[in-house]
Amino acid sequence: MKQQKIGSWIAIIIGTLYFVVPLIGTFEFSLRMRRGEYSFDAYRVVFADPRFQATFGYSTLMALLTIAVGVLIVVPTSYWIQLRLPKLRPLVEFITLMPLVIPAIVIVFGYLRLYNTSSILPLTGSAHSTDLLLVFSYVALALPYMYRAVDTGMRAIDVRVLTEAAENLGARWPTILFRVILPNVRAAILSGAFLTFATVIGEFTMASLLNRPAFGPYLQLIGANRAYEPAALAVIAFLVTWACMGLINVVGHGKQIKAAP
Amino acid sequence: MAQEGQALSQASAPPARTVQLGQNAWAWIGVSPFFIFALMFLILPTLYLVIGAFQDAQGNFTLVNVAQLFTQASIRSAYWISIKISVASAVIGGLFGFALAYAAVIGGLPQWLRPTLMTFSGVASQFAGVPLAFAFLATLGRTGLVTTLLVMLFDFNIYSTGFNLLSFWGLTLTYLYFQIPLMILIITPALDGLRREWREASEILGASYWQYWRYVALPILWPAIVGTTLLLFANSFGAIATAYALTGSSLNIVTILLYAQIRGDVLHDQNLGYALALGMIVITGLSNGAYIWLRARSDRWQR
Structure with missing residues (x-):
């Protein structure tokens, strides 16, 4: 037993070193911009860069649209599967796993061929329709996380009883879905939303190949051309990811006990 | 992820009691x-x-393209390097992730370590892509913190040993930053599923700790361990942003x-x-398919 404890401590210490040292290294590097002393110059330069503001704003907007479209697609599906179409569940679950199986770069390759300017549906024809395609590609990318989060929330409430109660009180389907079910799975939707945000905000492959001015390609560009700004950007990106995960814990806290099987 | 198996088992939920034509129509519209x-x-x-x-360029059926995957040297070597990096990062990440999860769940460490590890794993498994490459460049690049510290303190230059961050081992080391946390997140529920009764029963029957692991715990855990390692393999096989930025x-x-x-038809x-x-x-399909199959096997012990 004693040996086992020592072994555990060794594993944890090596793990902590591996995970914490790069964070310290990145932070230290980001402070080195001014010669001879530590300063936040790299951060100042990054925040003052109009391209940083533009691309971060663009990616935030895309992330919000992705969350909205994702919720509109996933919530009704999960609800009806639970209530009336349980036979479709294996099929739906298989589809939601597809984005984990097919690499993102392959999916976007398919889009570029299927929706190019000479096709029936030329989505890559204009900037706005390409934005739309980017949002759909992000919905696909986030589908496994969004579906799992919402579906877990949907299982934790009694969809049938809530629906029948609302029906007896004379509510129609849209009312039931948006004013009865949706508020009850709000925590699940929010955790799916934050996970989606964390996935989408710095996404590189889709945005780069669809040629949209998103944060991911901007990061790559800065990485290829600058010395200290990339480290500052990495610290910022890490904080954004941390914030998203922290918010998931906050919104998920009340529901977690109920969601456990 | 952990819900997959349960989801499949609950696939045959009780059918709707009041099946009316109009209501099912709504359901179909809802999922459309x-x-x-x-x-x-x-x-x-x-x-x-x-x-x-x-197909060939004219749209006729052909197997030439698929055959060329094996015959063209540049394509074959690209697949080979990808497979090597994915295997290395999946196996090392799988072993080390398992060791950390084991330490936190069974290892007898302070209680607060486990939630800390899980929360951090949630963050680190999402911290991939371009920023991850920046973090490792700032740490192990030629002027990175660890590189310079080693030179200052021990007069030891890791780059003089032939190490290069922009290489096979460099990329593998970087990928581990999201592979290990992913292993921890997926394997922890499986470790939780090991019942204390099994351990006690084997102890009463006179089994040593090693025998308990060899004959009880590992036979139950191996589908989860192998399955998750395959998932890690597919995960790094399809990754691009980190490698491209690095x-x-x-x-x-x-x-x-x-x-x-895709950018310029280099082939x-x-x-x-x-x-x-x-x-x-x-x-990626084969490794994910094997993961899902093994997952279903390992979930049998989790109820």
């Missing part, structure tokens, strides 16, 4: 956006590439080759590009 979306943005684009892989196009892995093909053959994508789908 999902299926239209899946068709347009997942199934058809994939199908387009798969079909294209078996090495530019100097490391010839298959995702970077495909990226260049000078559109259909060969589709075959390249098909090869990736087959590899």
Whole structure:
């Protein structure tokens, strides 16, 4: 037993070193911009860069649209599967796993061929329709996380009883879905939303190949051309990811006990 | 992820009691956006590439493209490097992730370590892509913190040993930053599933700790361990952003080759590009399929 404890401590210490040292290294590097002393110059330069503001704003907007479209697609599906179409569940679950199986770069390759300017549906024809395609590609990318989060929330409430109660009180389907079910799975939707945000905000492959001015390609560009700004950007990106995960814990806290099987 | 197995088992939920024609119509309308979306943005684009892989430039059926995946040296080496990096990062990440999860769940460490580890794993498993490459460049690059500290303190330059961050081991080391946390997140529920009664029963029967692991715990855990390692393999096989930001196009892995093909038809053959994508789908599909199958096996012990 004693040996086992020592072994555990060794594993944890090596793990902590591996995970914490790069964070310290990145932070230290980001402070080195001014010669001879530590300063936040790299951060100042990054925040003052109009391209940083533009691309971060663009990616935030895309992330919000992705969350909205994702919720509109996933919530009704999960609800009806639970209530009336349980036979479709294996099929739906298989589809939601597809984005984990097919690499993102392959999916976007398919889009570029299927929706190019000479096709029936030329989505890559204009900037706005390409934005739309980017949002759909992000919905696909986030589908496994969004579906799992919402579906877990949907299982934790009694969809049938809530629906029948609302029906007896004379509510129609849209009312039931948006004013009865949706508020009850709000925590699940929010955790799916934050996970989606964390996935989408710095996404590189889709945005780069669809040629949209998103944060991911901007990061790559800065990485290829600058010395200290990339480290500052990495610290910022890490904080954004941390914030998203922290918010998931906050919104998920009340529901977690109920969601456990 | 942990819900998959349960989900499948609950697939046959009780059927609707009041099946009225109008209500089921609503249900079908309700799920139709999902299926239209899946068709347009997942199934058809994939199908387009798969079909294209078996066609020549004129649209006739051919197996030449697929055969070229094995005969063209640059393509074969790209797949080979990708597979090597994915195997290395999956196996090392799997072993080390398991060790950490084991330490936190069974290792007898302070209680607060476990939630800390889980929360951090949630963050680190999402911290991939371009920023991850920056973090490792700032740490282990030629002027990175660890590199300079080692030179200052021990007069030891890791780059003089032949180490290079922009290489096979450099990329593997970087990938571990999201592989290990993913292993921890998926394997912890499996470790929780080991019942104390099994351990006690084997102790009462006189088994040593080693025997308990060899004959009880590992036979139950191996599908989860192997399955998750396969998931890690697919995870790094399809990754591109970190590698691209770290090495530019100097490391010839298959995702970077495909990226260049999509950008500028570097293979000078559109259909060969589709075959390249098909090869990736087959590899990630097989490893994910095996993961799902093994997952279902390991979930039998979790109830």
